Amino acid sequence: MLFVHECLGAGGGSAYIGNRKTLSEYAELSLPVVKKYLELQLALRHEDYSDFGETTNPKFAFVSQPLGFLKLRGSYAKTFTAPSLGQLYSTRTTGFTSSILDPLNPTFAAQQYKIITGGNPNLQPETGKNWYGGIVLDFGEIPFLKKHNLLKGLSLAIDYSNILIDDYIVSYTNTTTIFTYFPNRVIRDSSGAIVYFEATPNNVARYAWKGVDYDLTYLLPGTSLGDFRFNVTATNTQTLGYDNGLTGALINYAGYYAYPKWTGNASVNWRKGRWGAGLSAIYKGAYWNSGYTTAGWGENPISRFDGTLSYRGFFGTDLTLGCQNLFDTQPPPNGRVTVGFDDSVYGAWSQ
Numbered sequence: 001m002l003f004v005h006e007c008l009g010a011g012g013g014s015a016y017i018g019n020r021k022t023l024s025e026y027a028e029l030s031l032p033v034v035k036k037y038l039e040l041q042l043a044l045r046h047e048d049y050s051d052f053g054e055t056t057n058p059k060f061a062f063v064s065q066p067l068g069f070l071k072l073r074g075s076y077a078k079t080f081t082a083p084s085l086g087q088l089y090s091t092r093t094t095g096f097t098s099s100i101l102d103p104l105n106p107t108f109a110a111q112q113y114k115i116i117t118g119g120n121p122n123l124q125p126e127t128g129k130n131w132y133g134g135i136v137l138d139f140g141e142i143p144f145l146k147k148h149n150l151l152k153g154l155s156l157a158i159d160y161s162n163i164l165i166d167d168y169i170v171s172y173t174n175t176t177t178i179f180t181y182f183p184n185r186v187i188r189d190s191s192g193a194i195v196y197f198e199a200t201p202n203n204v205a206r207y208a209w210k211g212v213d214y215d216l217t218y219l220l221p222g223t224s225l226g227d228f229r230f231n232v233t234a235t236n237t238q239t240l241g242y243d244n245g246l247t248g249a250l251i252n253y254a255g256y257y258a259y260p261k262w263t264g265n266a267s268v269n270w271r272k273g274r275w276g277a278g279l280s281a282i283y284k285g286a287y288w289n290s291g292y293t294t295a296g297w298g299e300n301p302i303s304r305f306d307g308t309l310s311y312r313g314f315f316g317t318d319l320t321l322g323c324q325n326l327f328d329t330q331p332p333p334n335g336r337v338t339v340g341f342d343d344s345v346y347g348a349w350s351q
Helices: 085-089 143-147 175-181 343-350
Strands: 002-011 014-034 038-049 053-067 070-081 093-096 114-117 126-138 154-170 186-188 194-198 202-223 226-243 250-252 262-272 275-284 302-313 317-323
Touching: 014 085, 038 070, 126 202
Parallel strands: 114 194
Antiparallel strands: 002 014, 014 038, 038 053, 053 070, 070 126, 093 114, 126 154, 154 202, 186 194, 202 226, 226 250, 226 262, 262 275, 275 302, 302 317
């Protein structure tokens, strides 16, 4: 049982005051139905919020290893997330857009409009459902390979996740996005003229994420050259988007606007005695950057390499020398020569 009192006075450069009391209980039960072959898990969490009432959310999971080299796992859970105090109570501030045209009044000249940011005390909690399933293959334990001592230390994990959240909280400040997908956030007077844009946090209808994670690991200990660990991970994002609550259509960002469908990491680490070293690579795949269609301009894929060198000693301390962007990789040019590259995404690569 946990009792929490939360009180904040400022954050993000915008002053606010808010408080919340929560009472939480959590229980978890593991049931070894068939030893090694099937284990069930049941978890239950109950919370009582002073500002959002009570909620009870379960989680069901299983782990099964029907074969020595194969492990199966999966889970289903419900979630509840209350808005943060900053999202609720941050001071509302008024700014101005750049000069834009009103698509409902094309005869009006381009002009600046007021845009309101800050907290939204009318926010509701996010509720969601998570489905997960995965397999783990230990190649070194496959009978034929184990007999001949082949591929020992090599394992592959494949995990599928499906996340759906209702009343997802987002803050849109891009006027094109607001015009297109959230026209109810464009506040107009009786004549239809824009008074201001409401860009405070808002509960959209749904948030969805579907994808597959891959993890390949190879352990090579005890060689004459030292201990090695190789790892490659990759994520394939199939769906990442929001439902605007008006048409019920999902706005899928996967493959567009800084959300590539493929991302990944690769690394090799070495240690022998007091010395160690590592080399890692970060990969970001291609994506389209205009209008959620391939008619726009594309951002090309890129990889960045980082390196470390460490020494273990000096009264039990570790000294590590690291270098980001080891090979001084430059961001790739995109389809719009005048832009060059998307600095909001590739900033880390241009160091």
